[in-house]
Amino acid sequence: MEYDKKLEGKKAIEFCLSDIDQNQICLKDYKGKWIVLFFFDKTSLESPNSELFYYSRSINDFDKLNAHVIGVGPVSAQEIKKFCNENDIKITILSDIDYKILEKYEVINYDKKGDRKVLPITFLINKDGIVSKIWNREKFYYRLTGYADNLIELWDQSKMWAHIYKVIDAIEQFEKKQILD
Numbered sequence: 812m813e814y815d816k817k818l819e820g821k822k823a824i825e826f827c828l829s830d831i832d833q834n835q836i837c838l839k840d841y842k843g844k845w846i847v848l849f850f851f852d853k854t855s856l857e858s859p860n861s862e863l864f865y866y867s868r869s870i871n872d873f874d875k876l877n878a879h880v881i882g883v884g885p886v887s888a889q890e891i892k893k894f895c896n897e898n899d900i901k902i903t904i905l906s907d908i909d910y911k912i913l914e915k916y917e918v919i920n921y922d923k924k925g926d927r928k929v930l931p932i933t934f935l936i937n938k939d940g941i942v943s944k945i946w947n948r949e950k951f952y953y954r955l956t957g958y959a960d961n962l963i964e965l966w967d968q969s970k971m972w973a974h975i976y977k978v979i980d981a982i983e984q985f986e987k988k989q990i991l992d
Contacts, residue, residue: 816917818942826912828905831892845878846936850918852929856894867900
């Protein structure tokens with residue numbers, strides 16, 4: 812599904828949501844840092860190839876770039892806390908159970924039955940709070956090389972790792988451009 816909201820180059824939409832400990836986390840709290848803001852749906856808590864795992868496993872790479880990773884999904888804080896504790900998730904995951912922020916960012920799509928679906932969109936927000944880049948993770952298609960017992964799982968893994976590296980590369984390129992300017 813296409814993402815049509817034209818936020819690239821504009822100020823990121825501000826929000827405050829609860830984290831797993833019921834603390835209010837606001838986007839403005841991270842001014843001066845890169846922010847990788849991604850949206851996910853409830854099925855991400857059940858998938859072995861969830862973006863939550865990949866972002867968490869890459870936390871050291873993002874830390875080196877002074878980037879904070881924030882995931883937002885329509886899942887209760889209790890469910891998120893249980894998932895994070897069971898899976899040693901090290902990124903900030905916020906509950907938007909009422910879909911308010913998801914709707915502001917327009918990452919909601921309705922299927923034929925009228926059920927809400929979250930578009931898997933990632934926003935790269937610069938240190939000044941401007942959206943620098945937007946990716947639709949659904950659109951990542953990369954050539955699979957190698958062999959595995961489960962090619963579908965390997966394919967899913969390669970897509971997610973490719974996405975993570977694209978985000979990291981984008982931060983590095985923006986940083987290089989700033990140094991040269």
